[in-house]
Amino acid sequence: xxxxxxxxxxxxxxxxxxxxxxxxxxxxxxxxxxxxxxxxxxxxx
Numbered sequence: 001x002x003x004x005x006x007x008x009x010x011x012x013x014x015x016x017x018x019x020x021x022x023x024x025x026x027x028x029x030x031x032x033x034x035x036x037x038x039x040x041x042x043x044x045x
Contacts, residue, residue, distance in 0.1 A: 005035050 008014050030036055 001037075002034070
């Protein structure tokens with residue numbers, strides 16, 4: 001997963017996405033710089 005996110009991070013699309021969400025998403029990485037992920041955020045049963 002780190003390889004994929006590293007490649008995405010290097011793109012202009014990712015830069016623009018980050019700029020557009022500035023102030024909305026305030027924390028995206030942990031103290032080690034790794035992307036914060038969740039196994040499941042929402043689901044319907």
